[in-house]
Amino acid sequence: MNYSRQREIILNTLKQNVVHPTAEYLYDVLKKENPSISLATLYRNLNQLAENGIIKKIDGLESSSHYDHNTHEHYHFICDKCKKVFDISADVAPDLVKKAQDETGFTIMGSDIVFHGICKDCNE
Amino acid sequence: MNYSRQREIILNTLKQNVVHPTAEYLYDVLKKENPSISLATLYRNLNQLAENGIIKKIDGLESSSHYDHNTHEHYHFICDKCKKVFDISADVAPDLVKKAQDETGFTIMGSDIVFHGICKDCNE
DNA sequence: GATAAAATGAGAATAGTTATCAACTTTAGG
DNA sequence: CCTAAAGTTGATAACTATTCTCATTTTATC
Structure with missing residues (x-):
């Protein structure tokens, strides 16, 4: 560049x-x-x-939305290679909403975490 | 319905x-x-x-991407009313990537958290 | 069963983003 | 400091995901 x-x-x-x-x-x-x-x-x-890592694009998933019939609090991992979406348990970030609420004073109604990386299958 | x-x-x-x-x-x-x-x-x-809360739509931000010149690890809060995006410090979820990596065995390269709710100004 | 409210299919419309391409800039080498 | 190759630009067409419109059909209520 x-x-x-x-x-x-x-x-x-x-x-x-x-x-x-x-x-x-x-x-x-x-x-x-x-x-x-x-x-x-x-x-x-x-x-x-x-x-080039000079700025950051904020947009969770890329183009299209995904739908999940599991409405319990949990997060997602999307494989950058095969694009599959996997569940990640809510335990990875305990008291997340409460902590963010304490920090900001905002009324927080929900949180979504999307992890990016390479899944096990694609790693092999 | x-x-x-x-x-x-x-x-x-x-x-x-x-x-x-x-x-x-x-x-x-x-x-x-x-x-x-x-x-x-x-x-x-x-x-x-x-x-109606029967399923969940996974898509971080809604329609369009936002851009951030701050590339340090931090998260975002989007106000459902005024649509403004605010920063949230990475402290709300310590060792997030490590924990998720331990749980899944995936190679995790990054994580995005998007909180939803109502910001201070809109709450008044 | 009649009637109002809600849901459907088809396709047009929209929003956000990416691709194409000829003209212009930038860089590196002589 | 000239030139060729590589990179970037503006204009606009194209594309993708999603929503809107509307005439018709289903569903719920009395």
Whole structure:
């Protein structure tokens, strides 16, 4: 990844935003200073920056939603290779909601954890 | 929500699938037994079942991705009312990846937690 | 069984994102 | 500091996942 003016602008704009903006929001902000910037350039650069670990893309699962008939508190692991989703017991994060509530003072109604990695089968 | 044949079929199909299928996967399975079922019916019913707490929709954030220039391990809270995203420190779930790794034997490369609820401002 | 409310299928519509491609930038080597 | 190769850009078409619309059919109620 070599230098690019647009990428620098995008990264700076993201850094100046305390919130965790969506691409759409960033696009609106960017266009004010830089009316010619293209939406494709924005997405391309956000993805590149994320792939290089310079920023982080927050979006649990990637494209499509998954559905689970098990409604008991539990979490999920998605294999980056085979894309299968596995259950992880709620024990890995005890009192999670309570702790987060104490830290923030927000009313927290639920939590989802999504782990990423490579499952046993794909590891072999 | 009153009874519906299609909803029953959809729920049963979901229950019989160990994996956590996407709508697309479910649609393929459903069509075999029930060729006339419509994709809209499937989505409508999955949403209804999820709203009624009968199944769970797994998808971190809703529609669009958010981007974060802070790449240190930390988690997020999204306010269901104003849709703003807030940071939550990694302390709420100590040794999370290690614990999940011990439980599963998978190679875990990362974890995302998304909390849902109502933020302080919206609570007032 | 008649009637109102809810659910359906088909396909159009939408939102978010990615792909394509010709023109322009950046980098490295001579 | 010129040039060729590699990378990046803007514009727009294309794609994917999901929701909306609406005429028809099912379900619940009296």
